[in-house]
Amino acid sequence: xxxxxxxxxAGPAGLATAVRLAEAGRQVRVIARGNGFTHWGAGAxxxxxxxxxxxxxxxxxxxxxxxxxxxxxxxxxxxxxxGLDWFARFAATAGLAHAGDPERNRDQVTALGVLRPTCLxxxxxxxxxxGRVAVVNFEGFRDFSPALCAVGLRGxxxxxxxxxxxxxxxxxxxxxSAVELARAIDDDDFRRRLAPGLARAAAGxxxxxxPAVLGxxxxxxxxxxxxxxxxxxxxxxxxxxxxxxxxRLFAAYRxxxxxxxxxxxxxxxxLGVERDGDRVTAVRSEGASRVVVTHCQELVLAxxxxxxxxxxxxxxxxxxxVVAGLPVEGFPDRTAFLGDRFLGEHPLGAAGVRVDAxxxxxxxxxxxxxxxxxxxxxxxxxxxxxxxxxxxxxxxxTATRTAxxxxxxxxxxx
Amino acid sequence: MLHVExxxxxxxxxxxxxxxxxxxxxxxxxxxxxxxxxxxxxxxxGIDTGDSPDHSLxxxxxxxxxxxxxxxxxxxxxxxxxARERLVTARGGLGLRDKLISRPSLMGRLAxxxxxxxxxxxxxxxxxxxxxxxxxxxxxxxxxxxxxxxFRSWARRHRQRGDATRxxxxxxxxxxxxxxxxxxxxxxxxxxxxxxxxxxxxQACCGLPLVSNGDFEAGRAAAVRLVGRLRAAADDPGVIxxxxxxxxMTLKAKxxxxxxxxDAATQAVSKAVYDICEYLLELADEDxxxxxxxxxxxxxxxxxxxxxMAHGVGTPALDLLAMVxxxxxxxxxxxxxxxxxTYGTKVEKYQIAMxxxxxxxxxxTEARPDFVVCDSETCRWHIAxxxxxxxxxxxxxxxxxxxx
Numbered sequence: 001x002x003x004x005x006x007x008x009x010a011g012p013a014g015l016a017t018a019v020r021l022a023e024a025g026r027q028v029r030v031i032a033r034g035n036g037f038t039h040w041g042a043g044a045x046x047x048x049x050x051x052x053x054x055x056x057x058x059x060x061x062x063x064x065x066x067x068x069x070x071x072x073x074x075x076x077x078x079x080x081x082x083g084l085d086w087f088a089r090f091a092a093t094a095g096l097a098h099a100g101d102p103e104r105n106r107d108q109v110t111a112l113g114v115l116r117p118t119c120l121x122x123x124x125x126x127x128x129x130x131g132r133v134a135v136v137n138f139e140g141f142r143d144f145s146p147a148l149c150a151v152g153l154r155g156x157x158x159x160x161x162x163x164x165x166x167x168x169x170x171x172x173x174x175x176x177s178a179v180e181l182a183r184a185i186d187d188d189d190f191r192r193r194l195a196p197g198l199a200r201a202a203a204g205x206x207x208x209x210x211p212a213v214l215g216x217x218x219x220x221x222x223x224x225x226x227x228x229x230x231x232x233x234x235x236x237x238x239x240x241x242x243x244x245x246x247x248r249l250f251a252a253y254r255x256x257x258x259x260x261x262x263x264x265x266x267x268x269x270x271l272g273v274e275r276d277g278d279r280v281t282a283v284r285s286e287g288a289s290r291v292v293v294t295h296c297q298e299l300v301l302a303x304x305x306x307x308x309x310x311x312x313x314x315x316x317x318x319x320x321x322v323v324a325g326l327p328v329e330g331f332p333d334r335t336a337f338l339g340d341r342f343l344g345e346h347p348l349g350a351a352g353v354r355v356d357a358x359x360x361x362x363x364x365x366x367x368x369x370x371x372x373x374x375x376x377x378x379x380x381x382x383x384x385x386x387x388x389x390x391x392x393x394x395x396x397x398t399a400t401r402t403a404x405x406x407x408x409x410x411x412x413x414x
Numbered sequence: 415m416l417h418v419e420x421x422x423x424x425x426x427x428x429x430x431x432x433x434x435x436x437x438x439x440x441x442x443x444x445x446x447x448x449x450x451x452x453x454x455x456x457x458x459x460g461i462d463t464g465d466s467p468d469h470s471l472x473x474x475x476x477x478x479x480x481x482x483x484x485x486x487x488x489x490x491x492x493x494x495x496x497a498r499e500r501l502v503t504a505r506g507g508l509g510l511r512d513k514l515i516s517r518p519s520l521m522g523r524l525a526x527x528x529x530x531x532x533x534x535x536x537x538x539x540x541x542x543x544x545x546x547x548x549x550x551x552x553x554x555x556x557x558x559x560x561x562x563x564x565f566r567s568w569a570r571r572h573r574q575r576g577d578a579t580r581x582x583x584x585x586x587x588x589x590x591x592x593x594x595x596x597x598x599x600x601x602x603x604x605x606x607x608x609x610x611x612x613x614x615x616x617q618a619c620c621g622l623p624l625v626s627n628g629d630f631e632a633g634r635a636a637a638v639r640l641v642g643r644l645r646a647a648a649d650d651p652g653v654i655x656x657x658x659x660x661x662x663m664t665l666k667a668k669x670x671x672x673x674x675x676x677d678a679a680t681q682a683v684s685k686a687v688y689d690i691c692e693y694l695l696e697l698a699d700e701d702x703x704x705x706x707x708x709x710x711x712x713x714x715x716x717x718x719x720x721x722x723m724a725h726g727v728g729t730p731a732l733d734l735l736a737m738v739x740x741x742x743x744x745x746x747x748x749x750x751x752x753x754x755x756t757y758g759t760k761v762e763k764y765q766i767a768m769x770x771x772x773x774x775x776x777x778x779t780e781a782r783p784d785f786v787v788c789d790s791e792t793c794r795w796h797i798a799x800x801x802x803x804x805x806x807x808x809x810x811x812x813x814x815x816x817x818x
Contacts, residue, residue: 001727002699029728034485035430139558172442175449258745263733267482268726287726288666289684294708295699309485 001294003029003263005406006268006283007259007302008323009310011036013377013395015253020086020403021300022260029294030262033249033269033309033379037378040236041391043212043245044108045087045098047080047119048072049389060102069382071394074357075401082252083396084097088120094252095219099126102393109209109237111144113152113160116238117389120233122245124214124223124236129153131206131229133160134200135237138167143178143240146212148326150186152200153209168193182216182244189221195229202272209375210246219248238342255320268292270323273299279388297372298406299324302395304378308346311379312335319380326353326361326369329381350379359398368387418492418671425452425488436750437473440769443472447480451490458497472748475754475770476626492671495626499672502628515756516623516632520794522560522592524706528620529562536560538539552764556799558593558751558791565595569614571600577704578611582693583686584648584666585656588619589648599793600813601657601690607816608697608704615647615654620737622664625672634665637669637680645679648686657690657807659789660755689722691789691808695730698737708818709740710811712784717746717797719790720742720754731808732787738815745783748774751788753796766796768800773798787811 007018022028033066034104048059048066056062063072063080065090072080092138093096100106105364107115108125113135133153135146153160159225168190172180184247202208215222216237234246271291274282282295301323303310310396312320317337328351331337336405337348353361353375359374360368376398378385401403431447438446450471458468471494480490502508511545514521525532535541542553565586582605590598602612621636645663647654656662665687669675688696697703718729735743751771752758758767778801779787786805790816794805 001695001730033487035483039430039433040428048793144775175445177429177432177446180438183439233429233637242433247433255747258747261732261736264730265723265726267484270485285726288663288671288724289687318675328461374523 001295003027005298006010006294006296007300008040008301012392016375016396016399017300018262019256024407025193026402028262030264031270032035038250040241041243041246043243044118045120045392046389047102047393057105059119069071071380072318072384073400075397079401082396087396088349096248097123100263111149111237111239113149114158123220127233127235129207132180134163134202134205135209136163136165136201138261163201165198178213178244182213185222186215186217191226199230207233208218209237211233211239216244216247232238244411273324280370280373298307299373302376321353327363338392349386350384352380353379418489421489422452422455424486426486430483431490434479434483436770437475441766444470447490451486451493455493475757477750477754478724479749482723488780495672498628508629512627515704516627519588519619525560527533529560531719532560545621550761551662551759552761554757555764556795558795561593561595565591565598568595577609579609581611581651582653582655583613583615584655587658587661598812599739604809604813616643620661620664622660626755634673641680644683648682654686655688655693659719662687662689663721688724691730692718692727695733702716705737707738710738710815713742714787715744715763715778715781715783719793724791726754746774751793751797753792755792
């Protein structure tokens with residue numbers, strides 16, 4: 001197998017990098033161990049939500065206060081701005097318009113009734129909560145508690161009350177998750193039968209919060225249609241995985257990859273690389289019976305941190321980058337991996353590969369280890385995407401910078 | 415290596431597998447791979463004695479999309495396959511219908527002397543209704559056409575070209591031997607055009623239909639027999655090409671994963687097997703592929719079968735088809751066409767298979783292609799029946815582009 005550029009990983013960073021590189025004219029192949037973070041995330045684009053324990057209101061402005069080895073400082077503010085712009089255009093073209101800009105953060109409602117700071121919000125989640133808010137669940141959906149959400153919102157100063165809307169008769173009466181419900185809501189007729197009950201549950205409310213299940217096959221049309229039928233603004237709250245907004249985005253990325261002729265293979269992890277001097281010449285990935293060798297000019301690692309399996313934590317406290325064996329700073333022993341509180345800060349979350357200004361992995365000396373390897377997204381050292389709320393922003397900024405660096409050299413007009 | 419059942423411990427309950435399952439998307443009879451696989455696995459203590467309440471297991475089509483989507487390495491579909499075998503054993507083995515449809519070469523051999531008559535009969539609605547009532551093969555399910563001649567009789571008459579620079583053994587499998595000898599001839603022509611000599615080692619059914627229906631004992635007997643016959647070819651010429659993506663997948667991985675065959679002979683054969691398009695693309699990578707394809711002014715929808723994606727080599731056919739000038743190819747967005755081997759032929763599962771394939775059929779209707787391209791034979795039959803369009807193997811398209 002052969003490709004100009006191999007991208008390993010299919011989370012927010014890998015998908016964006018693959019698309020941007022293909023749009024720039026490179027021939028790209030994606031190898032991933034499975035579906036990625038889009039399926040687990042809140043379905044918004046975080047740029048910078050928290051810094052030094054404080055909520056960030058103006059992400060672009062706050063970027064200047066980050067440490068010099070933070071991915072944003074390396075990729076540059078322009079790459080972040082351009083990455084967010086590109087994403088907004090890409091998503092809108094796919095029918096998944098987003099609202100927001102990097103000048104100031106917005107609130108995303110979660111299933112716990114928390115208003116989390118984020119940068120770009122899918123339109124169905126973008127309406128600002130005000131006046132009287134009804135938090136409505138669809139009867140029988142177990143992954144969303146309107147009471148829990150409403151209590152959280154009241155704590156945040158929102159006048160919220162819980163309610164429940166009946167589901168019309170359908171095929172999944174026995175048990176269903178967000179996916180089955182979202183697929184049902186894709187159907188025009190199902191929405192027509194759903195709307196009256198939802199409208200009754202929402203009576204008297206100025207805004208209605210519902211779990212993020214309003215259609216999954218295409219764009220935001222089911223949300224817009226249901227909102228019209230109910231006659232009140234509907235706001236999708238982020239729920240437990242699988243993330244329906246993330247699935248919409250994942251599907252849009254896959255359609256774009258297909259249209260650009262980017263080959264992909266999921267379910268088989270990259271195992272290693274082949275080298276010639278300081279260059280990587282091929283990626284070795286698992287195959288059904290043999291190692292599959294994909295020769296490449298450039299390699300982009302978008303494999304994520306420890307949670308994404310880009311980095312493995314060893315029993316002796318050391319850390320291993322799993323594909324190319326890149327240097328990763330470890331810990332004296334494994335008790336140092338984790339903090340005291342489950343939902344608190346964990347040193348392991350910030351572990352990653354150090355890179356230079358061209359996103360090439362560097363040795364302790366600061367010199368690049370490989371001339372043609374770039375690291376993007378959660379794999380990078382210098383940030384904790386979960387704690388600081390920067391996952392998608394870092395993915396887009398580093399994808400953008402990588403696409404700039406690896407764009408084919410324009411041939412002079414003859 | 416972990417046994418497939420042990421991989422259940424890696425499950426983090428993220429539900430990613432449930433988002434890609436094409437079966438649970440269309441029917442409540444199957445609750446989804448997560449519930450059936452890593453979760454159900456903990457409650458299977460009684461399965462060997464028939465005490466398991468787990469009857470939905472049978473509705474897993476085995477497409478394997480869940481395993482490919484799982485970011486944690488849980489072999490979801492394989493866990494279900496292993497559990498199904500125990501369920502089938504506890505029930506006293508396969509019923510008559512599943513015994514018959516698991517033996518395509520037997521059916522082909524029986525029908526061969528009277529192939530035209532057999533084809534006429536299988537096209538007659540009263541016959542199909544009777545077959546459905548008698549054994550439970552759905553009256554509308556796609557059936558292959560029996561062939562009056564076998565592929566091997568063609569191969570015996572075939573004169574090799576003298577300009578070969580390398581050699582491969584060809585595993586044609588039951589479908590080419592009994593139903594589609596012209597498909598095998600196209601494989602041989604395309605290989606020879608590229609100066610590859612083709613040998614035809616003695617072979618037999620790979621056993622996949624038996625394994626996927628749940629008869630591992632008969633499946634293992636078929637596997638052991640086939641490994642014995644292909645063992646020498648694994649050393650010389652060292653490459654065994656297969657054009658059936660499901661048989662190829664079985665030889666590469668399922669003997670090891672499902673039947674626990676890890677002996678040296680099985681390993682050697684598994685490692686020697688290449689999907690035909692995988693092999694041709696490797697030739698292209700070495701600049702050894704003849705790219706002088708004539709233009710084909712046509713539009714095609716290419717559907718990569720679920721079993722091809724289980725090879726871990728991506729979609730080599732797309733790269734090959736891109737070399738044919740004039741041919742416009744749109745990639746299918748569907749993960750599975752629905753039929754998943756013999757699954758879609760069963761009376762209780764036919765509608766599920768059609769519903770699973772609906773997205774693909776819709777895409778084909780909208781794209782209005784001249785033909786559809788797909789690597790797997792059962793998928794080709796199913797898609798052709800459902801769309802009314804000709805459906806070719808990618809190598810048949812290359813063969814045509816060489817001949818124009």
